[in-house]
Amino acid sequence: MQLALESNAFFWAIEYLATFCCGLLGGLWAVRKRYDFIAILMTVWLTGLGGGIIRDVLLGIFPPVGVSNKGLVITTLLASCAVAVVYPEVDGLKWTMATLDALALGLYAVNGTQKALMYHTSGMTAVFMGLITAIGGGLIRDVLLNRVPSVIGDSHWYTVPALIGSVLTVFSTRAYARGVLSFTGELVCDLLIVALVVCLRMLSVKFDWKVPGAIKRKQYRF
C-alpha cells in the first residue's frame, strides 16, 4: 500500500516546508535564551524531527528517519542557520509562523498515523503514533531545555486537533485499503484532515478555547 501523502513531490515539498517552519519556531526559543549555535541546532533538529524519531523507535524502524533522511536533516540545518540570522523577523511574523506550525501538526499527525498503519499496527497504536509524531518533537525539545513542555503548560487545543486528525486518518486509510476510497479520494480526505487540524488549532488560539482540567471540588486545598 502506498502512502498518499508520501507519493507526490508536491506533498514532500509541503513536508519540508512544515519541518522548516516548525524548526524555525523551535529554534527561536534557543535564540531567546542566548544559547550558542550548537544548542540552536539541537533544538531545531529535535523540534522538527524528534517526534518522527520516537515514532520510528516505537515502531521498530532503524535507523529512524530523523538521523537517516538527508533531505530532512539538511532542512533542519538550513532552518538553524536561518533562525540565527532572521530571528527578529520570525518573532514578528508570529501568526504566519503559528499557522505553519499548525500545518506541521496536521501533516505529522496524518503521516505518522499512516506510517504506523503501513507497519500493520492496530488502529489504536496508529493513533498513538500519529500523536507522538505530531507532539513528540516539541515535547522532547522542552524536556531537553529543562522547561515544562508547552503542550502541558499551554492548555490551548494542541493535542486535541492532532488526536482528532489521527483518528480520522485511521478511518480514511482503512477505507482506502479496503477499496472504499480511491487513491484520489484518500488524498482529498488527507488534505481535508490536515485542513481541519489547522483550523481547530488556529481557532482555539484565536478564541482562547482551553481544555478543562480536573473537576472543581469544594474545600479541597491544592
Added chain:
Amino acid sequence: MQLALESNAFFWAIEYLATFCCGLLGGLWAVRKRYDFIAILMTVWLTGLGGGIIRDVLLGIFPPVGVSNKGLVITTLLASCAVAVVYPEVDGLKWTMATLDALALGLYAVNGTQKALMYHTSGMTAVFMGLITAIGGGLIRDVLLNRVPSVIGDSHWYTVPALIGSVLTVFSTRAYARGVLSFTGELVCDLLIVALVVCLRMLSVKFDWKVPGAIKRKQYRF
C-alpha cells in the same frame, strides 16, 4: 516457557488494578499542578505504562505494550477520568494508595524480569529490565513534568526493593526453567517476591529507612 504471572486471569486482574492505582497516584500530581485533562492523561499513562515502554524498546519488542495493549491503555484512560473527579478522596486514602503503589512496584519488577528472561537475555540484563519496568514510569513522568524524579529526591527505599525483587525473580524463574521448581512452585515464589517488595517498601516509609549517600569527609565543602 510460560510466564507464571501472565498465565492466569487472576494475576491479570491484579496487574490491571496495579496499573490503575499507580496511574491514579501519578495523575494526582498533574491535578495538584492544575494542569488540563490532556496533561492528566499523559501523566497517568506514563506513570502506569512508561516503564514497560522503555523495557520493550530496550528488549526490541515493537510496538511496546504501552501503545498496543488495549486493556492496559483503557485502564489508564479510566484512571485519568477517575482522578479528575475523585482526587480529594485519592489524596485522603494516602496509605491505601501507597500500598497499591508498592504492589505495582513488586508486580512490575517480577513481570519485567520474567519478560526479559523469556527473550533469552542474561540474568543481569533481566534485572535491569525488572528495575526499569518498576521505576521507569515514575522517572519518565517526573522528567516530563520538569521535576527532580521522586526516586532521586525521596531517598526512602524504592529502587532497593525493586532490585531485590528482580534478582530473586531471576533465581526463581531459572529454577522453574530447569525443572527444579514446578509451575505452582514458581507461582508461589513470585507471589512471595511481590509480597517481600511490598513489605520492604512499606516498612521503609513507616520506619523512615533511607539509602545512605556518599561517605562524609571532613573539610569538604559542597
Added chain:
Amino acid sequence: MQLALESNAFFWAIEYLATFCCGLLGGLWAVRKRYDFIAILMTVWLTGLGGGIIRDVLLGIFPPVGVSNKGLVITTLLASCAVAVVYPEVDGLKWTMATLDALALGLYAVNGTQKALMYHTSGMTAVFMGLITAIGGGLIRDVLLNRVPSVIGDSHWYTVPALIGSVLTVFSTRAYARGVLSFTGELVCDLLIVALVVCLRMLSVKFDWKVPGAIKRKQYRF
C-alpha cells in the same frame, strides 16, 4: 569488517578507563547535590553508558550494550563506589579528570561512528551515532537530574570536537573498508583522531574558545 578499536585488549582497557573516569565525573554532581547512593549509581551509569544505549536503540541493537555488557556495567558500579568515597580527591584533580573526560569524548565518538558503519548506515547517520554516543550520556543524565544539559549551558567546544572526530572517522573507516588503509594504518588514524578530539576540547577550555550564538541584531529585545 573488524572494528580497529575493538580488536585489541589494549583499546578495551582504554575504553574501560574512559567509562570509569567519565562516570566518576558524572557521579560527582550527584554527590554535590547530597543525593543517595541509588542516585549516584544512576548518574554514573547514565553518564558512562547512556550515550551507547541511545545509539544502540537507534541502530536497532537489542539489548543495548549498557544493560548487557557485564564488564562495562561492573565498571560503572566500581566508579559509583569510588566516587562515594574519594569525591574530594576527584574534585581536586579537576584537570586530570577533564583530560580523561575528553579522552572518553574522543573514544566514544570514534567507536560510535565505527559501530554505526558496521551496521551499514550512511555516513551521515554514522556521524549522528558518533555524536550521540559521545554527548548522549551527559545529556540524558542532566535531563534526569533536572538541569539544563551542560552541552547547552557550557558553550565551550564540546560537541564540535566530537563532530569533527566523527566525520574524520567516517573517512578513515571507509578508506580501510576500501583497502586504501591497512589495518595498522586505520588504527593509527583512529588514535590520531582521538588525540585531535582531546586536544581541541582541552584547548577550548584553556583558551576559552566558545561557539558563537545567533547574530546580534540591533533593537531586538529578548
